[in-house]
Amino acid sequence: MTASPGSPASPAGPGTPGGPVLVLNAGSSSLKYQVVNPAGGRALVRGHVERLGAHGLADALAQVTAEVRAAGLSIDSLAAVGHRLVHGGARFVAPTLIDDEVLGALEDLVPLAPLHNPPAIAGIRQSAATYPGLRQVAVFDTAFFADLPPEAATYALDRAVTEPLQIRRYGMHGISHEYVAQEAARFLGRPVGELDQIVLHLGNGASAAAVRRGRPLDTSMGLTPLEGLVMGTRGGDVDPGVLLHLIRVGGLDAGDLEDLLHHRSGLEGLSGHHDFRDLEDAVDAGDQLAARAYAVYCHRLRKYVGAYLAVLGGADVITFTAGTGQNVPRVRADALRGLEALGVRVDPARNDRVRGGPARISTDDSSVTVLVVPTDEELSIARQVAALLAGL
Numbered sequence: 490m491t492a493s494p495g496s497p498a499s500p501a502g503p504g505t506p507g508g509p510v511l512v513l514n515a516g517s518s519s520l521k522y523q524v525v526n527p528a529g530g531r532a533l534v535r536g537h538v539e540r541l542g543a544h545g546l547a548d549a550l551a552q553v554t555a556e557v558r559a560a561g562l563s564i565d566s567l568a569a570v571g572h573r574l575v576h577g578g579a580r581f582v583a584p585t586l587i588d589d590e591v592l593g594a595l596e597d598l599v600p601l602a603p604l605h606n607p608p609a610i611a612g613i614r615q616s617a618a619t620y621p622g623l624r625q626v627a628v629f630d631t632a633f634f635a636d637l638p639p640e641a642a643t644y645a646l647d648r649a650v651t652e653p654l655q656i657r658r659y660g661m662h663g664i665s666h667e668y669v670a671q672e673a674a675r676f677l678g679r680p681v682g683e684l685d686q687i688v689l690h691l692g693n694g695a696s697a698a699a700v701r702r703g704r705p706l707d708t709s710m711g712l713t714p715l716e717g718l719v720m721g722t723r724g725g726d727v728d729p730g731v732l733l734h735l736i737r738v739g740g741l742d743a744g745d746l747e748d749l750l751h752h753r754s755g756l757e758g759l760s761g762h763h764d765f766r767d768l769e770d771a772v773d774a775g776d777q778l779a780a781r782a783y784a785v786y787c788h789r790l791r792k793y794v795g796a797y798l799a800v801l802g803g804a805d806v807i808t809f810t811a812g813t814g815q816n817v818p819r820v821r822a823d824a825l826r827g828l829e830a831l832g833v834r835v836d837p838a839r840n841d842r843v844r845g846g847p848a849r850i851s852t853d854d855s856s857v858t859v860l861v862v863p864t865d866e867e868l869s870i871a872r873q874v875a876a877l878l879a880g881l
């Protein structure tokens with residue numbers, strides 16, 4: 490069956506079982522792509538198209554196709570296309586083969602992730618049209634957190650209001666948290682099922698997770714990716730009364746609030762810098778606003794670490810990952826400063842040496858092991874796609 494644009498091929502051709510997976514991560518203005526060998530973990534092709542225009546996705550996938558061929562591969566040699574979806578709502582709690590019914594259900598979830606899910610859905614439609622011979626699979630950032638305990642997943646608001654609207658804490662970055670928790674255990678040579686871990690995913694978006702023996706107990710993002718830690722352009726936790734005040738006194742409407750909370754808050758809102766490299770440069774140049782933003786960022790992190798030490802009843806491992814977590818030693822040192830009484834001791838020399846990881850940065854006498862572990866969301870997606878296909 491041939492897919493027409495806008496319709497995924499329902500019983501699409503099987504692709505090549507065991508072949509590499511094309512992983513697409515479509516954002517509002519950009520497309521990240523990789524062709525990954527799930528067995529070997531090697532990215533055969535990787536790239537990034539910025540500033541997608543009107544025909545953006547079609548053009549971007551033409552570029553992907555050209556690069557796949559330039560790498561000596563054919564589209565037919567791929568196993569499938571794996572799409573990263575930020576929000577799976579209550580329904581999608583595992584990687585899912587996409588057909589028209591699933592696509593409709595994904596459309597229904599757009600109100601839960603209005604900025605993040607629509608570009609991914611557009612990516613699925615375009616990919617189905619461009620690669621009608623390949624299966625399309627959705628992998629969800631919320632899935633790892635689907636069985637968050639009710640006490641962590643529930644907002645203490647009137648159930649009669651929240652439940653019909655499926656308002657609960659879903660959690661995001663699950664693809665990364667799950668992968669990193671497993672990789673941390675692997676690095677330590679221990680089964681993930683024996684370790685209580687705190688994972689700190691610090692990228693443009695940032696979130697923390699408390700993971701007991703491989704399963705999540707709590708996480709910092711909620712209904713949407715706005716809750717929790719301070720991020721590049723999102724401020725994380727805020728008194729809901731601030732939003733009421735902004736509506737009543739500041740005259741902001743829902744669109745204004747969405748723009749403020751997603752794009753003009755966090756490090757950007759406090760200092761004018763959303764990229765951590767620029768923030769560090771400004772701090773080092775003596776910029777007081779940058780110094781304040783940096784302090785707020787680290788303070789919030791330390792609060793979450795303390796909270797999750799309590800939630801877990803003490804942790805075996807704290808792991809830093811993603812762009813900032815892997816590359817900014819001072820954040821790791823400052824976020825964990827003063828936690829010696831809780832058994833957390835970072836070795837300054839080990840910490841300063843690490844860019845990327847995997848590596849241990851705690852002292853030998855620290856009762857909590859502190860690690861830096863590189864995340865690889867594309868590899869995780871490729872593996873999840875391969876596992877789904879192998880079970881069909």
Ligand code: AMP
Nearest residue numbers: 692693694764765766811812813816817
């Ligand atoms: P991610 O979302 O994981 O790509 O992380 C993006 C964030 O990581 C941005 O704030 C970057 O400035 C930061 N980052 C990435 N590499 C470095 C680096 N070498 N030094 C400092 N920050 C970095």
